[in-house]
Amino acid sequence: MAIPLTPQTNIPEQKAPVLSTAEIKRRESAALKAETITLEEEKIYRRGLVEIKDLIAPAAFEVKPTYFRLNESYGRTLFVLTYPRYISVGWFTPIINLSKTLDVSMFFYPTRSDLILKQLKKRVGNMQAQLMSDVEKGAPRDPMLETAINDIEKLRDDLTQGIEKFFQYALYVTIYADTLDDLEELTSEIEAILGGKLIYSKKVFYQAEQGFNSTLPIGIDELMISFNMNTSPVASSFPFISSELSSDNGILYGINRHNNSLILFDRFSLQNANYVIFATSGAGKSYSIKLEVLRSLMLGVDIIIIDPEREYLHLCEAVGGTYIDISLASKNKINPYDLPRSIGDATTEDIIRSAVITLKGLLKIMFGQITVEEDAILDRALIETYASKDVTPQADLSKIEAPVMQDLQSILEGMEGARELSLKLNKYTRGTFAGLFNQPTNVDMKNQLVVFSVRDLEDELRPIALYSIITYIWNVIRSEIKKRILVIDEAWWLMTHEDSAKFIFALVKRCRKYYLGVTTITQDVNDFLNSPYGKAIVTNSALQMLLRQSPAAIDNIQDIFLLTQGEKYLLLEGGVGEGIFFAGNKHAAIKVVASYNEDQLITSDPRQLLEIEAAKRQFEAEAGKEDETAEPAEEVLPKKISGVKEMGI
Ligand SMILES: Nc1ncnc2c1ncn2[C@@H]1O[C@H](COP(=O)(O)OP(=O)(O)O)[C@@H](O)[C@H]1O
Ligand SMILES: [Mg+2]
Structure with a gap:
């Protein structure tokens, strides 16, 4: 049998209609005519439309x-x-x-x-x-x-x-x-x-x-x-090298307003990791710091915040941080007599001596003025207080139990010439303020983000409490070296007392060794800058940000930051989140920008907060409804939210 070599196709041949040349020409010209008419109509139609071009074109x-x-x-x-x-x-x-x-x-x-x-x-x-x-x-x-x-x-x-x-x-x-x-x-x-x-x-x-x-x-x-x-x-001739403030890694601080480039920095790569922010109230200081906190957390930096306005709570909750309320009524206690576990090659004697000096600073803030004799008495009494708990230069610091304020009181009562001091201390051991400093520490800092709230503290107690909180943080920092940022919002509180100002300055100067960057935020620019310690903090901070300034403070700012006349007006007239950012010896105009999600976490706009709260309540109600029918394991979410509510947001 013969097998055909070419595949056979059974498709019938299509018969094209046969047209005369005249007919083809006629059809073509009719189609062309129709097309021209449509185009003409469209042109007329388009002429009647208003386009963006018309709107932006000059009239003359x-x-x-x-x-x-x-x-x-x-x-x-x-x-x-x-x-x-x-x-x-x-x-x-x-x-x-x-x-x-x-x-x-x-x-x-x-x-x-x-x-x-x-x-x-x-x-x-x-x-x-x-x-x-x-x-x-x-x-x-x-x-x-x-x-x-x-x-x-x-x-x-x-x-x-x-x-x-x-x-x-x-x-x-x-x-x-x-x-x-x-x-x-x-x-x-x-x-x-x-x-x-x-x-x-x-x-x-x-x-x-x-x-x-x-x-x-x-x-x-x-x-x-x-x-x-x-x-x-x-x-x-390439023009865009103007005021460039960017490095290859780090986090976004904002947009460079000179040329819309990004201002990226890793503050730990500069000569020190400290940062100061100055601006009037409402200029966006806390907002920009919250952004930095959120973005730094992603890079694995540990963050500790001192929050005087209770405005970091929402952020803290959102990222699973620890929020510690420090007030007379709160259960959280910090004992100013705590000692760090170990600090490099410092001996136990050094550590005790430095603790005594720090405590004397605290007692000076508590007592107001003290005489030279009283200073000497306190010195002796503090060493004895530690000794009474077997904290001596020979002790093993990891096994000791730190004394509390009451122990100092007992020592003072038994000391000659210490009657007045003992009376003054009474307020903090038995009197109205006894709740705050007279107990062993029970707070825990084992979290990537820890916020200490001091909003509910009486004004009189605030500098004292801040001092002891920062001492405590300083001890933790020195005990274990890690990449950390300490944020002190509204730091001018600390500048009102010489001892706390001195303490913060010492911290800012020494923190580089412990891989710590201190952020100081202040709205009371004149007070801060008129203090010699405040000025020194500024010169010891490699990153600086100035947002909108009040006319009363601008001249001081202009002198200290060597601003041009143009920059001065930029700070007087800038909008929220707009200012000048300094890194090392370079600076540029900045606009701090957040994404929508970041904004939701960090805003302190009361209107937005109410909306967020309403949305939360609605979510809670819906979750509660679902809960009635849902498995018991799903109860976790509503519980957590009611926890948030208890804390006051
Ligand atoms: N860069 C910004 N973009 C948008 N809103 C901002 C920005 N900075 C601040 N805000 C808003 O402005 C208000 C004041 O900001 P805040 O940081 O609390 O001021 P400050 O701490 O300087 O007193 C807040 O409602 C905040 O949400
Ligand atoms: Mg603020």
């Missing part, structure tokens, strides 16, 4: 020989004519950073190297001929000519080897002003800035419209005024 554009008028404002284009022999990187930065409205465009036209080489060869030939004729004539040497020849020879080498390429480079700047006078003034300003760098610019003449068009973001060069340049100087 008047062209004059050297400037143009755009509605109510005036504009003019300047172009660069020549450049000097040497040009430094970032030469264009002063123009970019000028706080004026300008449009800048740069055009780069690559040129074929072989054409340029031919021209250069001719030039160098001419110059060499000149040189030789000078020598023959016995004329003195011409350094200008020699330099030019050297430059050209070097360029010829680089072009031939492909190290450099050749471009024609055009740079136009269009400036705008409200009046003609302002326009002239701005023109001179820009010409002066460029002239200072030996770059000569000119304003357009009878080409105002072409100038305007050439600086529109449409990439059309209607002026065509270019300058020959090789790669290196062209590269130095």
